[in-house]
Amino acid sequence: MRVDAFDFTLPPENIALRPARPRDAARMLVVRGSGTEGGMEDRGVLDLPGLLNPGDCLVFNDTRVIPAQLEGKRGDASIGATLHRRLGPRHWAAFVRNAKRVRTGDTIQFAQGVTAISEGRDEDGAVIFFFPGDEPVELLLERAGTMPLPPYIAGKRPTDAQDRDDYQTMFAAEPGAVAAPTAALHFTPGLLEALSARGIGHETVTLHVGAGTFLPVKADDTDAHKMHAEWGRIDAGTADRLNAVRAAGGRLVAVGTTSLRLLESAADADGLIRPFADETRIFITPGYRFRGVDALMTNFHLPKSTLFMLVSALMGLDRMQAAYAHAITSGYRFYSYGDASLLIP
Template structure:
């Protein structure tokens, strides 16, 4: 399938550089079926838009300060590193800025006295970094790293202290993501209380989001694109909760494409969600038959991105292109800090 089929023109003014406050004050475009009118609603309307017995599935991953700035130990080259996947206790795969100046065995000195050795150069262009010393890598990153905001935000205004709070969901618990599961950024304790009162359930899973999820698709055809693997976990308790809810007639609504991708990685041919612990590189495009979810709450995605392809698989390409045209015309805010959509096939 041609990647250009998922392209659209987005005015730069529609890219949100800060979230709305409070978080649940964001707008939400409701897209149902193949021909129902689009509904311009708000995130606070969510309890009224779902049914008692439905279950929202959240990703409880926590973003780590995975953006590092430094230089080669010989002082000759400035190096930027964005960690995107843990290999073991001391090694991470990283996308490197100025990678042509990094050779195998080079020591890179980051802030706070943090150093790492460049090891293997991988086929996707990333490099394995071995962090030196005895302190846990998480401690080193807290000292030397910054929040890894997407480039469409960071390049326009930089990263500041407010992002430490803004780019973390209220459910964040398990450290390991290098990008936020941004659909969950809209939730507040007040909204969660309203969902509880409406009889709408909550379930948790963990997918440590990697920067590769948001990389542009460089291939001309989707068959030629390779997804980066990310580690995920679904407990037996969560799997049982979701299967029971569905057996009783409830819908499984993924909050965010990360939750959807992990659920679809764990579901069997009969639509039963199984416990899961491991890597997933699932790539969902139109023609894929979704088995695990009945709906999706998600933000508005980049043109020609794997996420635009995923929502098109759920709702149909033509339907999503029309929805995005509506969102742009009605001045919805796009991307990580932007507004939301509720997609119900």
């Protein structure tokens, strides 16, 4: 499909620079049906228990965002690096600002005495960094790094101490992401208790979100776009419980596109979720047949992005263009710190 079909105009004032407080006070646009059938309803995240059925199961991503944004120098040249994907205990691939100034073998001096050596490029064009020394790289990042806020927020205000809390979900347990699974930012212990009281369960899976999630689609046609790789895991026990939900008539509701992409990567042709521990480059566009999920809770996404393509695949492009137009005129807050949508095909 033409990438231009997924374009829309978003006024800058609709972009959220801080999350709702409390987190579960965000608005939520409920979209049902696909194509020309179904409807839209303005609700709130706190309404979620009444919008789902007993026996349904929410699937959260338990990845934890690491302070993966680094600023440094190679000689007089300023180098900005966003770690993108772990390649080994001391090796990371990074998207680099001023990358033309970084050659294989160069040492980059980051803050707080942290250094990294460039060891070439990976297949996505990212710079491969080796961090020498004995300290775990996670400790080095805690000392020298900052939270990697999305460019549409970081371009409007600096990262601060509040973002260390705001940009983590209550489920964050497995360090490795450089972007938050933002739909889960809306959840609080109180909301989870209300869902449980209604008979709605939840499970966690792990997908370490990479910085590639923010990369623009530069191709003119979706067939020409190469998706970034991200590592995910669903253990055997979790897969069994998810399959049992569907066998009992419940629905699997992915909380966030990251959970959805992992579930779809792990689902077989019959819709059974299989144990999974691997990288995925799944790219979901209209025409895709969903196997592993029945509904999706997600924030509002960038125009012409792979994530807007994904929600259009789930609900239909015309329906999502209409939903986003309604959200914009109704003052919904967009992107990572913004409001939510509940998409039920």
